[in-house]
Amino acid sequence: MHRTHDAGTLRRSDAGTRATLVGWVHRRRDLGGLIFIDLRDRSGIVQLVVTPEAKEAFRVAETLRSEYVIAVRGTVKARAPETVNPKLSTGDVEVAVEAIEVLNTAKTLPFGLADDAPVDEALRLKYRYLDLRRPALQETLRLRHEVTRIVRDVLSRHGFLEVETPILSKSTPEGARDFLVPSRLRPGTFYALPQSPQLYKQLLMVAGVERYFQIARCFRDEDLRADRQPEFTQIDIEMSFMSLPEFQAIVEEMIAEVFEKTRGIRLERPFPRLSYDEAMDRYGTDKPDLRYGLEIVDVGEIFRETELQVFRRALALGGVVRAIRADGAAALSRKDIAALEAEAKAHGAQGLAWLKLEADGASGSIARFVPEPVLAALRAKTGAEPGDVLFFVADRREVARAALGAVRRLLAERLGRVPDGAFRILWVTDFPLLEYDPDEKRYVALHHPFTRPKAEDWDKLETEPLQVRAESYDLVLNGYEIGGGSLRIYRKEDQLRLFRRLGLDEAEVAEKFGFFLEALEYGAPPHGGIALGLDRIVALLAGRSNIRDVIAFPKTQSGADLMMEAPSRVRPEQLAELGITVRALQG
RNA sequence: GGUGCUGUGGUGUAGGGGUUAACACACCGGUCUGUCACACCGGAGAUCGCGGGUUCAAGUCCCGUCAGCACCGCCA
Secondary structure, three states: OOOOOOHHHOOHHHOOOEEEEEEEEEEEEEOOOOEEEEEEEOOEEEEEEEOOOOHHHHHHHHHOOOOOEEEEEEEEEEOOHHHOOOOOOOOOEEEEEEEEEEEEOOOOOOOOOOOOOOOOHHHHHHOHHHHOOOHHHHHHHHHHHHHHHHHHHHHHHOOOEEOOOOOOEOOOOOOOOOOEEEOOOOOOOEEEOOOOOHHHHHHHHHOOOOEEEEEEEEEOOOOOEOOEOOEEEEEEEEEEOOOHHHHHHHHHHHHHHHHHHHHOOOOOOOOOEEEHHHHHHHHOOOOOOOOOOOOEEEOHHHHOOOOOHHHHHHHHOOOEEEEEEEOOHHHOOHHHHHHHHHHHHHOOOOOOEEEEEOOOOEEOOOHHHOOHHHHHHHHHHHOOOOOOEEEEEEEOHHHHHHHHHHHHHHHHHHOOOOOOOOOOEEEEEOOEOEEEEOOOOEEEEOOOOOEOEOHHHOOHHHHOHHHOEEOEEEEEEOOEEEEEEEEEOOOHHHHHHHHHHOOOOHHHHHHHHHHHHHHOOOOOOOEEEEEEEHHHHHHHHHOOOOHHHHOOOOOOOOOOEOOOOEOOOOOHHHHHHHOOOOOOOOO
16 A cells, blocks of 8 residues: 555545555544544544444454554545544544555553653653654654755855865864764874864865855763753854855844744844843843843942942942832732842842832832932832832942843743743844953953954953953844854964963964964955854744754753663773773773 | 752652552453544552661651752853
8 A cells, every 4th residue: 555645634625535544543442333543644643434344444443552553545534514623634534444554563652642741751762763753743853854944045045055064073172071082093092073163164264165054063071951962953154255244134034034934923134233241231141031121220320329338338349239120010029029139149149129119209128228319310210110119239240230130030030021922032242252261260262262353452452351342243032042153363363362362372272273273374264154053943943941852862961862872881892992991990 | 060859550640657559541351333532341550760777667767879850060
């Protein structure tokens, strides 16, 4: 029997058609003299009816069990009105079966495939091939395919070339811990799996490719989270001779088309842009969630002359006083406010002051230090009205930012201000080039060491390194960083100058980056690019809170593949061949 | 490296010192010609993640350990 139709596609208009279907027994309802089978294939589910008139088929139908693989031949029939099932897209019809062939049997599954049934995550991962049979997960696989297809379409339209780069690569300093792969042909030496194709794509620019992209697998040997797997996929893009607005327009077109075609969501272009400093001041984070307001306001001037010693002291020490106006937040309970206070403290603040505005005056932790003129100034500055609550942090600027940023997120959650199904995207630009690493006692690149400083900031590289801004940009969606990129350094002297600033040993630079520095000497064009987190994007589109759900074969938090049981020990001969001795082989 | 949560028939849960470990779904057998979470009747199935301890007595309390998850550190 050869398939003529897909189960999920049959409609009333197919009534009368003879059809051969294949798929899995989703459910069987045996009424004794009449057997119904829900047949499931990739396209969906359709009901089969087997009556005793089809003698042989009926005999087979009685032996069917869940997840048996079958082929059936029959006739599509319109259902009588009272037997229509509105829950199925094929509910108008059923297939009257004439013949059934069992293509394969199935043991009873370790867990049910009903979509709403919660099942232990470890069990799902062990039997991932069964978990993936769930229609919901099938849907995320399809969604992911759609996203990459659209990405390829849009970038191809703009003349980008998809180029593959090596998986067996070289370990370089900076950044995450590498996964290492021992070399058999050169015992004692190791490849590293790429943390990203960063250097390759820049070298492709030197090679004159001008416009490159890749759906690139990346590897980082760091501890995992709901949104972090040891291997993950980036939409990796690089472009020569670009102007930033032109490049951002292409990325925006790509993202907008992905949202439009997969979810029917229109993202307004151009995307809003916010400098890092502005994002930090107004939202307390470099990845602000714009789905709700609750912006942070500087109220330092208002408190400069008040009796509130805590605030005055913070200001005197060069700090700030900032506030969030929580409109209509009178409903917040003491418990909510305590939680907000704890959140602020967890992010370094000494405390969280608050003021509830009443029809006349105010109550709250600092109410008795706030005379009417100050209250009036606060109302004017923040727009606060009776019924609103103001939350304050007085501290060093960085602490006030981080603490109020955290308070803002929690507040939005508690006040139910995070709208379902909304997508708010923006660019955050002009990040600092460097940050100070107290452990290593040196400056390290915030993005990566190939990022170009802003032309006007080069001068500060040696004198005020933390003031140097980078030609960098992140793409932020609903509070998640979904991509980041930069214009790159393309002159050797500039690159060397930055390496020097990072305190990299010259011999090490020569050994690890010599090839790259040399490449920059042979007419490297100005270029830049971006890398977007495909897994996160698909997860956001699918409304999933962890990226395991959008990866076909993900790993656990401890980096294990529970299905294959990787990683695993290897035979001693394999190790010998590689010149490797494993210490502490206990157990 | 750290913190927290979870671990009991195949699955999801209940049981929080005491005698036969409970329920639902799934599974097996039976009845049933319009079901679609079919229904009804009957049945089988668990040394409670693992190890140690406390106790007359341990799914239950304690310690350790393993696994999964969430988070901090970490991850340009």
